[in-house]
Amino acid sequence: MKAIVVTDPATGTAGMTLAERPEPQAAGNDVLVEVHASGFTPGELMWPGTWTDRLGRDRTPSIPGHEVAGVVSALGYGTRGLSVGQRVFGLADWTRDGTLAEYVAIEARNLAPLPGDVDFTVGASLPISGLTAWQGLFVHSRFQAGQSVLVHGAAGGVGSVVTQLAREAGAHVIGTGRAADRQAALDFGAQEFVDLDNDALENAGHVDLVFDVIGGDIGRRSAGLVRAGGMLVTIAGPPEAQPKDGLAVDFVVEADRAQLGEVIQRVRDGGLCTNIGQVANLDDAVSAFNPTERVRGKTIIRVRP
Numbered sequence: 001m002k003a004i005v006v007t008d009p010a011t012g013t014a015g016m017t018l019a020e021r022p023e024p025q026a027a028g029n030d031v032l033v034e035v036h037a038s039g040f041t042p043g044e045l046m047w048p049g050t051w052t053d054r055l056g057r058d059r060t061p062s063i064p065g066h067e068v069a070g071v072v073s074a075l076g077y078g079t080r081g082l083s084v085g086q087r088v089f090g091l092a093d094w095t096r097d098g099t100l101a102e103y104v105a106i107e108a109r110n111l112a113p114l115p116g117d118v119d120f121t122v123g124a125s126l127p128i129s130g131l132t133a134w135q136g137l138f139v140h141s142r143f144q145a146g147q148s149v150l151v152h153g154a155a156g157g158v159g160s161v162v163t164q165l166a167r168e169a170g171a172h173v174i175g176t177g178r179a180a181d182r183q184a185a186l187d188f189g190a191q192e193f194v195d196l197d198n199d200a201l202e203n204a205g206h207v208d209l210v211f212d213v214i215g216g217d218i219g220r221r222s223a224g225l226v227r228a229g230g231m232l233v234t235i236a237g238p239p240e241a242q243p244k245d246g247l248a249v250d251f252v253v254e255a256d257r258a259q260l261g262e263v264i265q266r267v268r269d270g271g272l273c274t275n276i277g278q279v280a281n282l283d284d285a286v287s288a289f290n291p292t293e294r295v296r297g298k299t300i301i302r303v304r305p
Contacts, residue, residue: 151190
């Protein structure tokens, strides 16, 4: 099968190549998915699981990509809950070959049904951003309707979904980002916007919840904006500062079939818009992930027409 492979952590996306790889086999509790569309997060090239297996052994050349939408083509021994020919989407395991390929073997529990009225490209754009936003808001934080939420990167892949889910749930949303992202953040539902290049972050005032995707100095300063009893939730690594009278939590997104179902239903109902910047085919994936100018939104690889 055709697949995108990486062999050297130091080369980043420039080290991606299109290659022929053996078609994977579905182990016990796995399904084999005929990939129709795949999502990729450049940051995964810095994750240990991209380069080594669960025992720490080198597994290069490895196939990146962890977001998938496609059709089940085979079931592993003992696999239940899905059927051959079913449309699915979900999140591939961090330490196995991923979804930038014509086929991927994936644990059945990591997948959810993809309704027939949702395009594969939309399905592939949702697993990481949708689950991260859902878990940060509704699992790891004390979020309640009526609270104020500061969302960093509100026009980005994760931030745009956080913004929409929080707004739908009754929050007052303050988005942050670059000046050029202001209108997009407002379109996604932010009621206020802080330009991190030109405005003082402290202009946002005190909030009940900060959702941080940036870390560093922004993360440290954000801790000071959390009012008593509030929270800072981050996916940028262990927080470097704690709110004075609140909590700080970092987490790594996990696959969850029920939560994927919640996210996709909101897409179908029109309450959640995806943030797709461009769609390219597998043959053009390397150049798509190495653009000559900034692309707003997520790049999705359409593996099959």
